[in-house]
Amino acid sequence: MKIRNFLRFAAAGILALSFTACEDDNDSSLGASLIVTESTSGSTGGAVTISQGSSLVFVWDARKGDTDMDLFSVSVTGTNTPNPLPTSLGGRNFPYDIANADDETYIDTLIFPNAGINLGVTSYSFTVTDKDGNTDNVTFTVTVEADATPMTNxxxxxxxxxxxxxxxxxxxxxxxxxxxxxxxxxxxxxxxxxxxxxxxxxxxxxxxxxxxxxxxxxxxxxxxxxxxxxxxxxxxxxxxxxxxxxxxxxxxxxxxxxxxxxxxxxxxxxxxxxxxxxxxxxxxxxxx
Incomplete structure (x- = not known):
């Protein structure tokens, strides 16, 4: 009889642990996702080289995960840092407290017309944060080089x-x-x-x-x-x-x-x- 009761309690304990594990799994949420493309080079992040005098055009597609998106920020540091940041084609200034109209899908474009004005390196970072604090980030390291003069003769x-x-x-x-x-x-x-x-x-x-x-x-x-x-x-x-x-x-x-x-x-x-x-x-x- 004692053995039967022990087995009954052990089985109940295992079942309780199983439910706890499932609850823990359900607690993790899927964060927002972000894709950013620099349209003139086709790059989706990392190192980019442009000629002096060129501009940069960044197009992004941010999507919610399990929770609506809350904030979209843009950070620029380096040789060609603009002050202030330009306004996006969608009329947004950054950091942008994402409005209800954009909190599930936010697609926009940001143009830096003077990105190639000075020779050197500039970092462009784009970050989306959802209401649970989850983030996704894409960074570009852009080097501006002088135009090469080909010897064509x-x-x-x-x-x-x-x-x-x-x-x-x-x-x-x-x-x-x-x-x-x-x-x-x-x-x-x-x-x-x-x-x-x-x-x-x-x-x-x-x-x-x-x-x-x-x-x-x-x-x-x-x-x-x-x-x-x-x-x-x-x-x-x-x-x-x-x-x-x-x-x-x-x-x-x-x-x-x-x-x-x-x-x-x-x-x-x-x-x-x-x-x-x-x-x-x-x-x-x-x-x-």
Whole structure:
């Protein structure tokens, strides 16, 4: 009899624990959800890069969970922080105590027209809070960068053995070959191989042009900014020895602020276009 009563009480205890567990599960509520999209980039959060002068357009869709939404806040910190925050297209100012009309579904748009006015990093954070205190948040880290200036002017150049009968120098400013009798000021690349020696394609600047070798440079997508940075990071020299196919050289032209990016296409010691004793020709492409 005692055993039967013990089993009865034990079963009741287990049942009570089961009900308690179910009640605990029911106590947890589903919070509000938030989706934010920066419409110009298509990003839904995280890192975004824009060009200087650009604007940002954020579109969001906030939905209630088990409890109506209560507050929508927007926080902006960093280089391009506006004061005050702009008003949304729906006419809302932030923080926004969500009205009854929006407390189940709140869709709106916020435009930052001066988001790209200064170079630097700005953080944009959007938070929805429901009446139970549950929150959902989306943050964007936006970097404003200067516009890149593409080098779209590409020229095919060449010069010959300096001791041959054809032009042994090249003018990178005007994109033309230069003969031995022409002024040194126009000779950005002048072959340095001696008469009777095999052609190597080596050159030196007869003016103030300087060169930096950088085979990691992205020639296909060459920009002025990348060329400037590459040249500054390298060791500049007025001479280039034994260039090979695929080599890339950044040239700072004649002591100024103009750059050319040179890619070696071919070095042919046996080229006899000159029909002379000192053969050889180097061919290259360059952008500026």
């Amino acid at each position: 590409e020229v095919n150049g060449a010069f010959f053995h300096i001791a041959g009968s054809l032009e042994g120098a090249y003018d990178l400013v005007n994109g033309t070959v230069v003969g031995a009798s022409q002024p040194a000021a126009s000779k950005d690349m002048e072959n340095t191989d001696a008469a009777g020696d095999a052609f190597t394609g080596s050159w030196m600047a007869a003016n103030s042009t300087m060169f930096v070798k950088d085979n990691s440079y992205d020639y296909a997508n060459a920009t002025v900014e990348a060329a400037t940075s590459s040249f500054a990071a390298g060791t500049a020299s007025a001479t280039v020895s034994n260039p090979t196919v695929g080599d890339i050289y950044i040239a700072k032209l004649r002591g100024g602020s103009t750059y050319a990016v040179i890619k070696i296409v071919n070095v042919d010691p046996s080229d006899n276009t000159c029909n002379c004793g000192n053969t050889g020709k180097i061919t290259f492409d360059f952008k500026k």
